[in-house]
Amino acid sequence: MASPIEQLTEIFRHFPGIGPKQARRFVYYLLGRPDYDLKKLAGLLNLLHNEVSECRDCHRFFPKNATAGAICSLCADQDIDHSSLLVVEKDVDLDNIKKSGAYTGRYFVLGGLIPILEKNPEEKVRLKLLRERIETDYRAGNLKEVILALSANPDGDNTADYLQATLHHLMDTGLKVSLLGRGLSTGTELEYSDADTIKNALKNRA
Amino acid sequence: MASPIEQLTEIFRHFPGIGPKQARRFVYYLLGRPDYDLKKLAGLLNLLHNEVSECRDCHRFFPKNATAGAICSLCADQDIDHSSLLVVEKDVDLDNIKKSGAYTGRYFVLGGLIPILEKNPEEKVRLKLLRERIETDYRAGNLKEVILALSANPDGDNTADYLQATLHHLMDTGLKVSLLGRGLSTGTELEYSDADTIKNALKNRA
């Protein structure tokens, strides 16, 4: 059986963005830490799934002790405006948008993007759950707008197209489905902008 | 006196983005080219200022033979809409926007940006010429909108602020002064976007 050093290296090698060399450096870093630190990390890992749940409503991960039940503090907060639902690809996108302070409505974590030419989008992302959530909220009269906050790349665009098509019947009866604005992002220089960005920046000028 | 190799290296070293090593490689590259090529390049350089002018109206560089006089083909073309004037920092920005096909109005090349805390903005860029151009066109009743197409960085923002302040008296009488739209540019991922970009992308959603 492989040594603990080898086994840990193999596990860290599968962490996002980590190659075998850095995985090995992680192990030696841990070997140089006091046992107290390793025990603390192990304790957190052991309890992670007990203490963190996926929210029943928005599907982001949240610490259980924050609320009594199966929904996160954001979804449980009745003061938060129900009129808009912002759809993101993943938890870190939600964290980043929340941190910006620019959005104060409700969220839904799709759990991925739909690649172009994907045969089974339903299996890739939470499409069925999203549709149910939107239909319920819309029928209840609360929801006015779904904001698709997806990255500006081919898979993000494909996902937005797919979601707009799938929500078409609700858009016909008044639900607004919007996309994030396109234009110059912070730091963009005109000399290096592509035609689409220039086109959008001109269209959205103000 | 320095050898031609040293002299040419020194000249290329001042080309934008070129260090001493690459400057030297340029010289050896040229030494490996046939004399016909060097003579052609030298001929183009000798005639460059004779054959290329700065347009009297938009101040971009243009090949003289394209039009009879002191103005470029874009400024000479009476079919081009006079109602909007797009202000850019430099010629390559104009080229890039023109290539995008997203804008078909008139241009003005400012010749630079105004750095934050700049003491003498008038000496840095063509402020006086821009004001005269705008006032003339606006008084003549042609100009409706000035579009500030500047890069989304601190100097670009500072320049836009300065130009808006300097055009305030015309804005009060109906001239529209607009900025390029901000939001996600092509390729932007939400995970790595800053708060300003997210804020603008949400504000400009559609």
Added chain:
Amino acid sequence: MASPIEQLTEIFRHFPGIGPKQARRFVYYLLGRPDYDLKKLAGLLNLLHNEVSECRDCHRFFPKNATAGAICSLCADQDIDHSSLLVVEKDVDLDNIKKSGAYTGRYFVLGGLIPILEKNPEEKVRLKLLRERIETDYRAGNLKEVILALSANPDGDNTADYLQATLHHLMDTGLKVSLLGRGLSTGTELEYSDADTIKNALKNRA
């Protein structure tokens, strides 16, 4: 108290080469893994210090079950040549040299380099233990050569100078203390080589 997500992010943020964004991605990656995987990782961490020891002789980390006692399999192997001792900065260097198959003698992990102008080198690295190890082996008649296998940077050179000075009395009585050869490393292009590398490559030509 911070949530498990925050606490784990904070711990991963201190892993070598990891910033806050990637630390957070690690946590979401783990949240998406089955509980079985997290329990396995926790188990390995809990036992790490029990199952991995620092070798009494070479000071590298080694899995305890590999040998009965306090020394690693390399140090326990009596067939390994005692005539040379290779001194490295850290465990990963030892792993990399071992993997190259180019060295089959004995090792010593110094535990760091001595920075230039360091006031207390004895506290930074295992200087005292290295001296004792070398003196014991040399007096016993086994050791003929100490190879300082340190990185080719200022701290590595400073450490080599310090070790050579500290071993001077043994060098006078016949112990060879050598440094790794300098020259072109794989992939080095002459156009971009510094003067020292060229000098060494010429001196070591063969």
Added chain:
Amino acid sequence: MASPIEQLTEIFRHFPGIGPKQARRFVYYLLGRPDYDLKKLAGLLNLLHNEVSECRDCHRFFPKNATAGAICSLCADQDIDHSSLLVVEKDVDLDNIKKSGAYTGRYFVLGGLIPILEKNPEEKVRLKLLRERIETDYRAGNLKEVILALSANPDGDNTADYLQATLHHLMDTGLKVSLLGRGLSTGTELEYSDADTIKNALKNRA
């Protein structure tokens, strides 16, 4: 016919390491320079082939006014040791080695490397001229050593192999043919070194 701006952009686009965007920036940079500067650059280009020759002996480029005839100052200098000849791929390699001050003998510029599987090496580089130069100098009793100072990459290694094979008959009669030493180059860290570099660094330890 294309405008001077387009023509110059096209020429600069073929400079080593330059893409179309940077080529265009070069043209606008030149348009912003005074005519005096452009005339000076053009003058240097016009005279480049008149004032710089390829040395008959070492085949590097040299300014003609430095010596009376067809050979460069290095080859004309009778005080320079004739006992060693250093073979380099290209002029910049020679410049870099010369600048290091580590070599004071004679040079030969091969004019390229021989790619692996190359069918016609004779047409790629100055093989015939190199053989003639070596044979003449060796028969005259001056030359003792040929140093192959080629980059540490597959094409460099292939060229060295080819040259050693081609010089084999002279090596049998006493000519030394050496390769630059391999090992750690400045800045190399052991953690990231490949097996070949470690092997060579151990072999060349001193």
